[in-house]
Amino acid sequence: MxxxxxxxxxxxxxxxxxxxxxxxxxxxxxxxxxxxxxxxxxxxxxxxxxxxxxxxxxxxxxxxxxxxxxxxxxxxxxxxxxxxxxxxxxxxxxxxxxxxxxxxxxxxxxxxxxxxxxxxxxxxxxxxxxxxxxxxxxxxxxxxxxxxxxxxxxxxxxxxxxxxxxxxxxxxxxxxxxxxxxxxxxxxxxxxxxxxxxKQGKSGFEMGWRQVTSDAQGGRMLSTMTMETNSSTSTEMDVSTISQECLLFKREVRRAHIExxxxxxxxxxxxxxxxxxxxxxxxxxxDCQAYFNEWLPGVTRLSSASAL
The missing domain is CATH 3.40.1210.10 (Survival protein SurE-like phosphatase/nucleotidase)
Known part of the structure; x- marks a missing residue:
């Protein structure tokens, strides 16, 4: 097309x-x-x-x-x-x-x-x-x-x-x-x-997880991960409807990696x-291409040796 x-x-x-x-x-x-x-x-x-x-x-x-x-x-x-x-x-x-x-x-x-x-x-x-x-x-x-x-x-x-x-x-x-x-x-x-x-760099956030009791806890992430927002509104989940076995986790930003x-x-x-x-x-x-160019031919040999 x-x-x-x-x-x-x-x-x-x-x-x-x-x-x-x-x-x-x-x-x-x-x-x-x-x-x-x-x-x-x-x-x-x-x-x-x-x-x-x-x-x-x-x-x-x-x-x-x-x-x-x-x-x-x-x-x-x-x-x-x-x-x-x-x-x-x-x-x-x-x-x-x-x-x-x-x-x-x-x-x-x-x-x-x-x-x-x-x-x-x-x-x-x-x-x-x-x-x-x-x-x-x-x-x-x-x-x-x-x-x-x-x-x-x-x-x-x-x-x-x-x-x-x-x-x-x-x-x-x-x-x-x-x-x-x-x-x-x-x-x-x-x-x-x-x-x-x-050129596209390698900047980004190191993300983690935190256990919460509702979807609203910790705020709501809008748009892309680099957006800031004035809005703090989010929908509160009815915790009473969540079973004892159900756990809630939300992502959180721990640190940024900037080039x-x-x-x-x-x-x-x-x-x-x-x-x-x-x-x-x-x-x-x-450098990864070069490494695996040398590594791949030996895969079969190493597998055969480990089976002995």
Whole structure:
């Protein structure tokens, strides 16, 4: 599957996300795209928050789809995952044509380093890449006390030159097909330092588990794992309905691992809009390849010797 942007074609952009179709990041992105009057904008996004679901898909059951009113766009809310939404949105089963570009976001919280593996936002773009379509995942580094809803509009506007450039390259048939782009926007988006090409780093959180007596204990983690939120609301479970044998455990962050250098998270912290090309798979480091190149031929010999 591919796309064809020509001189007379009004490009079609499909927008999805993992925060849900009502999330301010998605609504701001759609509003900015519509305001340019350059694109046909389609939306196919989860009907509720589906953060940190990675690239999971709905397989055994049907998904439900409901049309939603978003000014200037044709929009549907879907009961599935971000990957489901992209897959459905590009399939021609829901919309009459295949989009020229898929954008997933804008996520409330950054998606850098190892968090990319967990991210439903990145999965929404990756699913398009799997199907031969150019795509972007967009995430804004929301910070409690420093960020506000208007920052999503600024973030969307800051990404417009990238959208323009990609569509121009598609028109000229010069855009690369072997990657998709993961873009993170800094907290102080109004004063960002410009675009910076980066590589996926190894930043992330060391996670642990803590026993709790209710789902509300310890707070509720929203959006991606790097998001901060002003909301402390969560649904209290009825502990009386839990049997004596049922134990509750919640994840907790113990420490962060952050890299220096030309990596995505480090550059984001410095105030850059990071642009990170990603592929479908994560490849092992070269030193691991070299080690196993020597190790594998001896596996049979060692197994035979241990059986004696």
């Amino acid at each position: 591919g796309c064809n942007v020509d001189a007379t074609h009004r490009p079609t952009i499909l927008v999805t996300n993992d925060d849900g179709i009502d999330a301010p990041g998605l609504r701001s992105l759609v509003s900015v795209l519509v305001s340019t009057n350059r694109y046909e904008v389609l939306v196919c996004a989860p009907d509720s928050e589906k953060s940190a679901v990675s690239h999971s898909i709905t397989w055994r059951h049907a998904v439900s789809v409901k049309q939603v009113d978003i000014d200037g766009a044709t929009a549907f809310a879907v009961s599935g995952t971000p990957a489901d939404c992209t897959s459905l949105g590009i399939s021609r089963a829901l919309f009459p044509s295949t989009p020229d570009l898929v954008i997933s976001g804008i996520n409330m919280g950054s998606n850098c380093g190892y968090h990319i593996v967990y991210s439903g936002t990145v999965a929404g773009a990756r699913e398009a890449f799997f199907n031969g379509l150019p795509s972007l995942s967009l995430s804004y580094q929301w910070s409690r006390g420093a960020s506000n809803i208007h920052d999503f509009t600024l973030a969307a506007e800051a990404c417009l030159p990238i959208v323009y450039a990609i569509l121009a390259e598609l028109k000229n048939k010069t855009y690369p097909t072997k990657c998709f782009l993961n873009i993170d926007l800094p907290t102080n988006i109004a004063n960002h330092k410009g675009y910076k090409l980066t 220096d250098g030309d990596t995505d998270f480090h550059s984001l912290q410095e105030g850059y809009i990071t642009v990170t090309p990603l592929g479908a798979l994560s490849h092992a480091d070269i």
